[in-house]
Amino acid sequence: MKHFMLSTVALLCCLSAPAAFAQDIDNHEAITPDDVGAVIKREFSPYAGRSFPTRPLFGDTHLHTSVSVDAGTLNRIGQEDAFRFARGEEVLSTGGLRAKLGQPLDFLVISDHAEMYGLMPQLLSGDPEVLSTEAGRRWYGELSTGDNARIFATAMEIVGSLSGDEPPIKNEKAVRSAWETYTALADRYNDPGVFTAMIGFEWTSAGGYNMHRNVLFRDDATVANQTLPFSQYDSKNPEDLWSYMAEFEARTGGDVLAIPHNGNLSNGRMFTVENFDGTPLTAELAAKRIQYEPLIEITQIKGDGEAHPYLSPNDEFAGYEVWDRSNLNGTEVKTPDMLQYEYAREALKNGLKLAASLGVNPYKFGFVGSTDSHTSLSTAGENNFFGKHSGVEPTEHRWEHVVIEAPDPKFNVMGWQQAASGLAVVWATENTRESIFDAMKRKETYATTGSRMTVRFFGGFDFTADDAASRMPAAAGYEKGVPMGGDLPKAPEGKAPSFLVAAMKDPYSGNLDRIQIVKGWLGADGATQEKVYDVVWSDGRMPGADGKLPPVGNTVNVEKAIWTNTIGDPELITVWTDPEFDPAQTAFYYARVLEIPTPRWTAYEAQRFGIKMSPEVPMTTQERAYTSPIWYTP
Numbered sequence: 001m002k003h004f005m006l007s008t009v010a011l012l013c014c015l016s017a018p019a020a021f022a023q024d025i026d027n028h029e030a031i032t033p034d035d036v037g038a039v040i041k042r043e044f045s046p047y048a049g050r051s052f053p054t055r056p057l058f059g060d061t062h063l064h065t066s067v068s069v070d071a072g073t074l075n076r077i078g079q080e081d082a083f084r085f086a087r088g089e090e091v092l093s094t095g096g097l098r099a100k101l102g103q104p105l106d107f108l109v110i111s112d113h114a115e116m117y118g119l120m121p122q123l124l125s126g127d128p129e130v131l132s133t134e135a136g137r138r139w140y141g142e143l144s145t146g147d148n149a150r151i152f153a154t155a156m157e158i159v160g161s162l163s164g165d166e167p168p169i170k171n172e173k174a175v176r177s178a179w180e181t182y183t184a185l186a187d188r189y190n191d192p193g194v195f196t197a198m199i200g201f202e203w204t205s206a207g208g209y210n211m212h213r214n215v216l217f218r219d220d221a222t223v224a225n226q227t228l229p230f231s232q233y234d235s236k237n238p239e240d241l242w243s244y245m246a247e248f249e250a251r252t253g254g255d256v257l258a259i260p261h262n263g264n265l266s267n268g269r270m271f272t273v274e275n276f277d278g279t280p281l282t283a284e285l286a287a288k289r290i291q292y293e294p295l296i297e298i299t300q301i302k303g304d305g306e307a308h309p310y311l312s313p314n315d316e317f318a319g320y321e322v323w324d325r326s327n328l329n330g331t332e333v334k335t336p337d338m339l340q341y342e343y344a345r346e347a348l349k350n351g352l353k354l355a356a357s358l359g360v361n362p363y364k365f366g367f368v369g370s371t372d373s374h375t376s377l378s379t380a381g382e383n384n385f386f387g388k389h390s391g392v393e394p395t396e397h398r399w400e401h402v403v404i405e406a407p408d409p410k411f412n413v414m415g416w417q418q419a420a421s422g423l424a425v426v427w428a429t430e431n432t433r434e435s436i437f438d439a440m441k442r443k444e445t446y447a448t449t450g451s452r453m454t455v456r457f458f459g460g461f462d463f464t465a466d467d468a469a470s471r472m473p474a475a476a477g478y479e480k481g482v483p484m485g486g487d488l489p490k491a492p493e494g495k496a497p498s499f500l501v502a503a504m505k506d507p508y509s510g511n512l513d514r515i516q517i518v519k520g521w522l523g524a525d526g527a528t529q530e531k532v533y534d535v536v537w538s539d540g541r542m543p544g545a546d547g548k549l550p551p552v553g554n555t556v557n558v559e560k561a562i563w564t565n566t567i568g569d570p571e572l573i574t575v576w577t578d579p580e581f582d583p584a585q586t587a588f589y590y591a592r593v594l595e596i597p598t599p600r601w602t603a604y605e606a607q608r609f610g611i612k613m614s615p616e617v618p619m620t621t622q623e624r625a626y627t628s629p630i631w632y633t634p
Contacts (some may be wrong), residue, residue: 003486053427053480057453059107060378060634061259061424062214062370067112068531072120073155076388077376079182081109083189083197086378090249092392099377107196111214114201114229116167118627124295135168167233177225177229181222183440192432201229205236209330210265218437224253229268237276239285242292250509262297262305265328268338271347272352286362286546295440298447298626299422301388306626307345315532321419330406349520349528352586366485366628369422379452385420396609399602416617420601421449427467443485443628451623452506457591458485459630473502473536485628496581497632502573503593509623511568512538513552521587524600536574554597558619561599561607568596583634590629594622
């Protein structure tokens with residue numbers, strides 16, 4: 001064999017320009033593949049050729065501005081300031097407070113209510129056409145008095161009027177003008193690669209039962225302007241909303257999806273096992289629902305919708321930020337039989353049963369969180385929480401004010417019950433409308449209650465402990481398995497599914513307590529079951545005799561509203577294999593990540609204003625994340 005010595009220059013050329021080097025090889029017969037083949041094929045950078053998502057994008061898919069009829073009765077902040085605030089600029093709140101995010105959002109959907117879209121700015125400006133109506137004249141007069149009590153009473157009247165079959169003020173021309181103004185604004189603030197302004201609206205049905213959906217468009221104003229927001233005045237039936245979406249896509253070639261509101265206030269209506277009219281659910285409608293509703297909102301200001309202690313008595317973390325006394329407006333008492341149709345985990349379980357009978361699972365959804373703020377300010381941080389609506393901006397008394405007034409005072413929602421939640425997180429390949437929308441469609445998403453922790457979750461049959469030792473677990477995750485939102489293939493003979501799960505703390509929030517995997521499955525008897533596994537945790541704790549992991553501890557100084565990260569871990573990662581896997585049973589798995597206790601927004605407020613709140617008011621919280629599930633279907 002003849003030998004050829006590669007110079008340093010030639011070697012560098014080999015690594016940077018393999019095609020040119022290959023041509024050079026053709027001119028030197030003495031060089032053989034044994035000599036340089038490995039050099040030609042080798043890639044130095046471990047990131048070269050990587051096409052999967054590499055960073056999470058944090059956003060809000062549910063924000064209201066002064067354009068929404070209910071928000072606009074008190075809120076004077078418009079859509080442009082909402083976009084400016086979300087991308088990191090400082091704005092003034094309705095109450096005149098300076099407001100700014102600690103970290104900008106990556107994306108935002110302003111989802112103003114479809115009902116009488118844009119009416120309030122027109123009303124408050126004294127628009128002659130609006131004031132020509134009896135309702136318009138009266139509302140304008142009351143809202144212009146400067147009397148807070150009269151303004152609030154009028155706001156409640158306007159909100160109450162939305163539940164009728166016809167709008168109190170009907171003006172399609174004004175709706176179109178307001179819609180096209182918004183879509184143009186969204187296009188102007190959309191900055192691919194930096195900040196995504198997605199176009200959307202909220203369809204609001206069934207009044208106090210919160211059957212609402214946020215409708216998101218993949219495309220720009222030229223496509224979105226080919227329709228108008230679909231409102232409850234068009235139909236209160238979500239099945240008609242899906243038909244509207246299907247017609248829009250067929251006619252325009254655009255793409256659209258809907259995200260149901262968290263179901264905890266629907267009094268058993270959000271995740272039912274029947275049609276809207278009470279007839280048995282059909283396979284056709286089940287398929288339509290999951291086609292157009294691939295995600296649900298699992299957490300927001302009006303409480304958390306993952307699990308309830310009544311449904312999951314063995315889950316010590318199931319009672320987080322629970323609102324469970326009545327429907328939204330306190331007009332109907334909640335009873336225990338309603339709960340299974342309101343919470344995400346139970347809906348996932350019921351979906352397994354429906355799939356067995358219909359052949360289609362209507363509740364095969366992923367998770368996002370969002371705020372549902374009506375202040376135009378997307379604030380989910382405990383130390384920067386501006387509240388549900390502009391009537392409860394930060395003051396020394398807002399914790400004891402009524403946020404939602406019910407006919408029976410015992411169902412009133414008090415200020416302290418608001419949850420500073422949540423965020424929608426997507427694993428998208430780039431920060432663009434198209435990439436974010438596509439990630440939502442494939443359910444590669446997770447929800448947090450406000451923290452910006454990074455979470456990965458993969459399922460497969462070939463993960464090993466070495467995969468958890470890698471600093472790039474996603475490389476193994478995508479190569480050997482499927483990400484959150486995915487489907488596992490049929491189990492190979494003798495194998496059980498394993499899950500690669502990893503989390504890194506939010507650098508500005510608490511360390512991590514633990515990662516859990518929640519499993520739900522359908523037994524041979526047709527009954528659903530669930531189990532929560534602690535799969536990796538901090539501080540070297542050992543489970544007790546009952547199998548339960550001891551609490552991580554609590555370093556919160558409530559009086560000072562501070563904590564120390566002297567407990568917990570900054571990151572957790574493991575490979576976990578299902579020890580009770582039955583290859584004949586359908587199942588789902590999702591990860592829940594818990595932080596150590598940190599101050600709740602009420603503690604920050606008490607410290608800032610130097611006040612003492614009632615003993616019933618919680619002062620600490622454990623922020624958490626919920627990944628979209630991974631399903632196993634034999």
